[in-house]
Amino acid sequence: MVEGHVTISNLEKVYESGDERTKAIDDLSLEVPSGEFLSVVGPSGCGKSTLLYLVAGFLEESTGTIAVDEQPIEGPGTDRGVVFQDYALFPWRTVMGNVTYGLEQDGVPKEQRRATAQEFIDMMDLDGFEDKYPKELSGGMKQRVALARTLAYDPKILLMDEPFGALDQPLRELLQDHLLEIWRDVEKTVMFITHDVEEAVYLSERVMIMTRHPGTKKTTIEIDVDRTQDREDIIMSDAYTETKNQVWQSLREETQPEAQL
Amino acid sequence: MDVSNKLAVDRSDAINVGKSIYSLVIVLVLWEIVTQLGMVHYYFLPPLSDIIVRFYEMTLDGTLVHHGYLTVRRALVGLVIACVFGILVGVLSARNRVASWFWDPIIEVGYPVPVIALVPVFLFWFGTGDLAKIILVAIGCFWPVAINVRNATRDVDENLIWSARMMGTSDRQLLRKVIVPASAPGIISGIQIALPISLIITFVFEMVAGGGGLGHIEIQGVRSFDSVQVYATLIAIMILGFILDRALRLIRFRILSWT
Amino acid sequence: MSYADFRLTDLEETLPAPFQRFVWFVFEWIPLLIAAGFWEFASGTFVPSAILPPPSEVAYVTWELLATGDVISHLQISLYRVGVGLALSISIGVLLGVGMARSDPVEDFFEVFLALIYPIPKAALVPLAILWLGVGTETAILIVFLACLLPIVLNSYNAAQNVDQNLIWSAQMMGMPSWKIPLKVVIPATIPSILTGIRQAIPIAFIALVSAELIASNEGVGFEILRYSEVGAYTQMFAVLVIISAAAFFAVRGYEWLERKVVRWT
Numbered sequence: 001m002v003e004g005h006v007t008i009s010n011l012e013k014v015y016e017s018g019d020e021r022t023k024a025i026d027d028l029s030l031e032v033p034s035g036e037f038l039s040v041v042g043p044s045g046c047g048k049s050t051l052l053y054l055v056a057g058f059l060e061e062s063t064g065t066i067a068v069d070e071q072p073i074e075g076p077g078t079d080r081g082v083v084f085q086d087y088a089l090f091p092w093r094t095v096m097g098n099v100t101y102g103l104e105q106d107g108v109p110k111e112q113r114r115a116t117a118q119e120f121i122d123m124m125d126l127d128g129f130e131d132k133y134p135k136e137l138s139g140g141m142k143q144r145v146a147l148a149r150t151l152a153y154d155p156k157i158l159l160m161d162e163p164f165g166a167l168d169q170p171l172r173e174l175l176q177d178h179l180l181e182i183w184r185d186v187e188k189t190v191m192f193i194t195h196d197v198e199e200a201v202y203l204s205e206r207v208m209i210m211t212r213h214p215g216t217k218k219t220t221i222e223i224d225v226d227r228t229q230d231r232e233d234i235i236m237s238d239a240y241t242e243t244k245n246q247v248w249q250s251l252r253e254e255t256q257p258e259a260q261l
Numbered sequence: 262m263d264v265s266n267k268l269a270v271d272r273s274d275a276i277n278v279g280k281s282i283y284s285l286v287i288v289l290v291l292w293e294i295v296t297q298l299g300m301v302h303y304y305f306l307p308p309l310s311d312i313i314v315r316f317y318e319m320t321l322d323g324t325l326v327h328h329g330y331l332t333v334r335r336a337l338v339g340l341v342i343a344c345v346f347g348i349l350v351g352v353l354s355a356r357n358r359v360a361s362w363f364w365d366p367i368i369e370v371g372y373p374v375p376v377i378a379l380v381p382v383f384l385f386w387f388g389t390g391d392l393a394k395i396i397l398v399a400i401g402c403f404w405p406v407a408i409n410v411r412n413a414t415r416d417v418d419e420n421l422i423w424s425a426r427m428m429g430t431s432d433r434q435l436l437r438k439v440i441v442p443a444s445a446p447g448i449i450s451g452i453q454i455a456l457p458i459s460l461i462i463t464f465v466f467e468m469v470a471g472g473g474g475l476g477h478i479e480i481q482g483v484r485s486f487d488s489v490q491v492y493a494t495l496i497a498i499m500i501l502g503f504i505l506d507r508a509l510r511l512i513r514f515r516i517l518s519w520t
Numbered sequence: 521m522s523y524a525d526f527r528l529t530d531l532e533e534t535l536p537a538p539f540q541r542f543v544w545f546v547f548e549w550i551p552l553l554i555a556a557g558f559w560e561f562a563s564g565t566f567v568p569s570a571i572l573p574p575p576s577e578v579a580y581v582t583w584e585l586l587a588t589g590d591v592i593s594h595l596q597i598s599l600y601r602v603g604v605g606l607a608l609s610i611s612i613g614v615l616l617g618v619g620m621a622r623s624d625p626v627e628d629f630f631e632v633f634l635a636l637i638y639p640i641p642k643a644a645l646v647p648l649a650i651l652w653l654g655v656g657t658e659t660a661i662l663i664v665f666l667a668c669l670l671p672i673v674l675n676s677y678n679a680a681q682n683v684d685q686n687l688i689w690s691a692q693m694m695g696m697p698s699w700k701i702p703l704k705v706v707i708p709a710t711i712p713s714i715l716t717g718i719r720q721a722i723p724i725a726f727i728a729l730v731s732a733e734l735i736a737s738n739e740g741v742g743f744e745i746l747r748y749s750e751v752g753a754y755t756q757m758f759a760v761l762v763i764i765s766a767a768a769f770f771a772v773r774g775y776e777w778l779e780r781k782v783v784r785w786t
Contacts, residue, residue: 502639
C-alpha cells in the first residue's frame, strides 16, 4: 500500500486581522510516509492545531505546499479524515446517522452503508447505541462515535486533534489502546496532535516536536518500541522511558527558553 | 436517564400547580362575593358567574368560534408568510456576503420600527378585509424571524461545517444537510417570538378597523358598555393564546428532540 | 464581521485614516440608500404619491414637525407613558421574580397568575384597561407595565434561582446574616439577567404603547398617527412613524450604552 503519503514543504501560515499579522507557522517541512503513526507535540500556542487544519484543507496556507501522494491538496477532501477534540458530531443525527453520513455523501446504497457503519460501531463497542443522539452519550462514547464516523468512509489519512484531551485518564488509556489496535488493522497514515508526551510516545512511531511560536519543526524522534507487548510492559521498557525523556527534554527547552540562556 | 428526568419534571409541575392554585381560587371566590354583594360597580367587574355563563352562550351560538377562526386565520397566514421570507433572508444574509451587506443595515433599521403603528395606513391602503391584516402581520413578524434566523445560521459551529466538508459535502448540500438543521433551534425561537406579535397586530387591527375577529367583538363590548362581553372574549383570547403557544412548543419538542 | 474581507483594500491604503472609516461607513449603509431610492422612485410612478409619500418629503416633514414643535408635546406624553410603565414593571417585576425564586410561598401565590397572563397578547387587554381606567395615560401605562412585566419577571426569576451556591456559601462563611443575603448577594448576582430582561422589554414597551394609543388615547404619538391618517395627511403620518421608530431605536441603543457604562463587571 503506497497511499496516504503526506509531503509538507516550506509551509508558512500567517493570520491577518486588521493591521495585525501573526505568523502561526514558519517554514515547516515534513514527510509523513504512508502508514506511519506520527505524533506532533509542542508548547501551547505553537500552531499544532493550525498545522493539522492546514493539512485537512480547512485553512489555506500562506506559502508553501501540502501534497498527498504528490498531489497538492485543494480544500477538504475525503482522503483525509479529521477527529476533533470536541467531537463535532451532528447533534441532530443518531449514532447510526452520524456514522453513515460520509457513506451517504459517497452515494453508497442504504443497506450497504448501514452494514458498513454497523461494522465500525461494533468495532468501537457502541452496539446498542445506534439510535441514541449525541446528547445522550458520555464524552468517551462521543469520541468513539467520531472515530467510527471518520473510519467509516475510509480516508487514507487520519488527522487527530487532541482527540482524547477532554477525557479522564482510564478512559484515555482505553481509547489509546483501541486506536492502536485499529491502526494496525486498517493501515492508515495518522497525524496525531497532543500535548501529552506520554501519549505521543506510547502511540506513535515517530514524534515531531515543534518550536515555540511561530511554530516550526524542531526535530523528529523515532520511537523504537516493541508494540506487540501489553501496555504495562511497554511503559516499563527502557526504550519507552528513554525516548520519553528525550522528547520531554526537547519540549522542555521550548517551554522554558529562559532557562536555556 | 432522560426519560425519567422528564417524568420527574412533569410530576413536579403537576404538584406545583396543584399546590399553588389555592391563590387563584381565593381570588376567584373573592371576586364572586365582592361582585354579588354589589361592592364593585357591575360595569367594572361583573360577577364571575355572569362572565362564565356568557362565555358558554357565546361559545354555544358559535360567536366565539367564528371570530376566533377569523383571528387565527389572519395571524397564522401572516406568520407563515413572514417565516418563509424571514428564513430565506436570514439564511441568505448569514451565508452570503453580498446578501449580508444588503440586509444587515435594513434589518438593523427595520427591526425597531413599531410596525403596529402602520395599522391606520394599511387600513387606508388595503381596506378593512383580511388582506390588510395578513400583510401587516407578515411585515411585523418578518423582522424577529429574520434576525433570529440570521444569528442562528451565522453561529453554526465551524467544526460541524468542516466535518461535513471533509466527508464530501458540496456547498449546495451543506445548507440542507448541516446549516439548516444546526440552526433549527434558533429558527424555531424566532417563530416563537413572532407568534405573540402576530396576535398583537391582529387584535389591534381588529380593534381599530373592525372586520370581525376576537379583537373586534372585544372592543364592541367596550363601546356598547357590555363589560361581560369584554371579559368573556378575553377568556377566549387567553385560551387561544394558550393553545397556540402550546402547539408551537409541541412542534419544537418534536422537531428538536435531539437537543 | 463576515464581510470584512469584502474591503476595498487598495482604496484603504491610499486614503488617510479618517477617510477610510468614512468610506467604510458609507459603504455599509448604501443598501438603505438603495431601498430609499427605490421607494422614492416608486412613489409617484407605480403608486400615487398621495398614497405613498416619497421619503424625501417624509424626511422634510419630519424635520418640520420637530422644528415647529407640533409633535414634541405628543412625544413627551408617549415617552412619559413608556417611562412610567417600564419603571413600574422593573421595580415590581424584579421584586416578584427574585421573591418567587427565593421563597416558595411567594412563588405558590403568584405563579398561577403569571401563568394565566402569559398566553394573552397584552394588546388584547386594552379594552379591559379602558373599562377600568378610561381612555388616556393610565390605560397606556397599565398596558406598557403588563407587557413588560413578564420578560423582567422571567429573567430575574431564572437568574435568582440559578445564583451560584458557592457565592451564597462564601457570604455565609464570611458571617453575613441570612436576611442580608437576598439584598447583598442574590440581587447583585442577578443584575446581568435583569438588565437583559429590561433590554428585551424596551421594544415591547413601544409596541404596547402604540397599541394602547391607537385604541385608547386622545394624545400621544400613536394617536397622532391615527389622527393624521384619518384626515388623509399620510406624509405627516409617516413622519410621526419615523419619529417614534427613532425614539424606540435610540431607547434601546441608549440603554445598551448606559448598561456598558454602569455595569463594568459583567
